Amino acid sequence: MATVRRDERDPVGEQADTRPRPSDDTAMTSVADYYAGKNVLITGATGFMGKVLVEKLLRCCPQVRALFLLVRPKAGQSMQQRVDDMIKCKLFDRVREDDAHFHRKIVPISSELTEPGLAISPEDADKLAACVNIVFHCAATIRFDEPLKHAVQLNVIGTQQLLGLARRMRHLEAFIHISTAYANCNRKHIDEVIYPPPVEPRKLIESLEWMDDRIVQDITPRLIGNRPNTYTYTKALAEYVVQQEQDKLNIGIIRPSIVGASWQEPFPGWIDNFNGPSGVFIAAGKGILRTMRANNDAVADLIPVDVVINLTLAAGWYTAVHKPKTALVYNCTTGGINPFHWGEIEHHVMSSFKRNPLEQAFRRPNANITSNYLIYQYWILVSHKFPALLYDLVLRLTGQKPQMMRIFNRLHKAISLLEYFSSQDWEWNSENVNMLMAQLSPEDRKTFNFDVRQLNWPEYIENYCIGTKKYVLNEDMSDIPAARQHLRKLRNIRYTFNTVLVVFIWRVFIAxxxxxxxxxxxxxxxxxxxxxxxxxxxxxxx
Ligand SMILES: CCCCCCCC/C=C\CCCCCCCC(=O)SCCNC(=O)CCNC(=O)[C@H](O)C(C)(C)COP(=O)(O)OP(=O)(O)OC[C@H]1O[C@@H](n2cnc3c(N)ncnc32)[C@H](O)[C@@H]1OP(=O)(O)O
Ligand SMILES: NC(=O)C1=CN([C@@H]2O[C@H](COP(=O)(O)OP(=O)(O)OC[C@H]3O[C@@H](n4cnc5c(N)ncnc54)[C@H](OP(=O)(O)O)[C@@H]3O)[C@@H](O)[C@H]2O)C=CC1
CATH class of the missing domain: 1.20.5 (Single alpha-helices involved in coiled-coils or other helix-helix interfaces)
Structure with missing residues (x-):
């Protein structure tokens, strides 16, 4: 595998400045034609959605000139190593088949978004200012428990700084910001507009500058008000900050709901993390999670990652070519068009993991969601805490370190942060998404498909579960017979345990x-x- 070298980026260079600017003629161009010869800047490219964006751009817009990726060194790895590792990943197999030298188009730029000036060297900043034509801003902290100061630093101040850099870009045609459909989750009906922010971001930033971390922690619940976490709060502020630049830049804001595994591209079921529902599915498949608070009848607004990326690229094209007067917001959701409910998700996830079991399950997969607090607490006690205690007891007796209770405590923390989103539903307007679809040529509608009416949910969930097995847990499909055998063993242990328990209780009673x-x-x-x-x-x- 050839590595991406920074000195290879000169082919990209400032020549890009001389490329024709969009005119009325370009309004007729296809999406891929628009990206031909363009220099694209992407933040968050090493993340879940960023990777899919990079892959799709390289595969479906092969004439794109260069992708500048703002990457930070992390966990002892240089930005160079991180990008090299990223493009080795299976996600890029199809691009590799089409063009073995695709890496030449990737130009990593060292950047830490929480540092002044994004920690970009002056030379790199000048280069970007001279040649970037379109920006996709995906980077964010998506943790629900992020301390407010850090969430503001990255999601709000980082965005402000990127906008500052964008203003310096002499040939910028569009700035696309990735937000979330839950930025305004304090409302039940959400239009494709930017709502007034919960607080003036400038005032909040000024106050946070002098406040001690402990004070910030204490006042965070009051500040975020009726939003569930610092993530949705800071994403709402970021939207406002982006909107402030709409007179100077062509802006598009994408609001995806709960982003899940890929539906079709580059192959079904691609997923690489534990975020949102993926962690819940895996924990349920491993037989660890047996209950969760969720409303069976509430809409599960999952959206496949490839759909979000197709819409993002189409929005980039539309924003650059049509230059809407104000920032356009795209609510990228499924609930209003092709609804599916948490109860149905539970059913399909469970049956999928029974057909394609995960290796070394703790118990047989059998999770039940409930919105009833008492029933939930009962199952937590009987199906989570009791087996964990028993298992840890066995570990202790055999001289090993107990671990199950610790795992369950972390799981309970994670699901308590997610239940806000699985216990209620929202209604999103998607007029701009429909408008965008109508603007695409029939060919582009296929290449950049974001029509979720065609999504077959049971098939999608099956591929999603298989994807968690193959790409998150790196398990082999050929091990499925052994995994089934393990589940049969667990069933026999359970039958034996239940029989012994009944006889034991009965004997005590008889006495x-x-x-x-x-x-x-x-x-x-x-x-x-x-x-x-x-x-x-x-x-x-x-
Ligand atoms: C039978 C099924 C029925 C279905 C029922 C309904 C399911 C409903 C599910 C969900 C719906 C809601 C979704 C809303 C979405 C909103 C949309 C967006 O806009 S943004 C994206 C969302 N963002 C997040 O998902 C961040 C959530 N994650 C966090 O905030 C943190 O990771 C947190 C607090 C959950 C854990 O933090 P720590 O510091 O304790 O741990 P750490 O370092 O992050 O992870 C520790 C280990 O746990 C795994 N993990 C992380 N998240 C997990 C999860 N959700 N479930 C299970 N494991 C998880 C990690 O991979 C890691 O594993 P290792 O130690 O490396 O092996
Ligand atoms: N996943 C989801 O369900 C949803 C996501 N979104 C939005 O989509 C976008 C992408 O999310 P997703 O891909 O899932 O998130 P990930 O957590 O997978 O990726 C986040 C990206 O941001 C980068 N990043 C984080 N902190 C910094 C920093 N200080 N400096 C530079 N880069 C940084 C990360 O880089 P590194 O690898 O170095 O950590 C990573 O590339 C976000 O804006 C999110 O709000 C919206 C709705 C749902």
Missing amino acids: RSQMARNIWYFVVSLCFKFLSYFRASSTLTN
């Missing part, structure tokens, strides 16, 4: 009550009679 003893003798003699009758009749027939 204390004459009536229970009589019933016990009656049942046992009935069994004997039945057995003797069965033996006698089988002897007669022989």
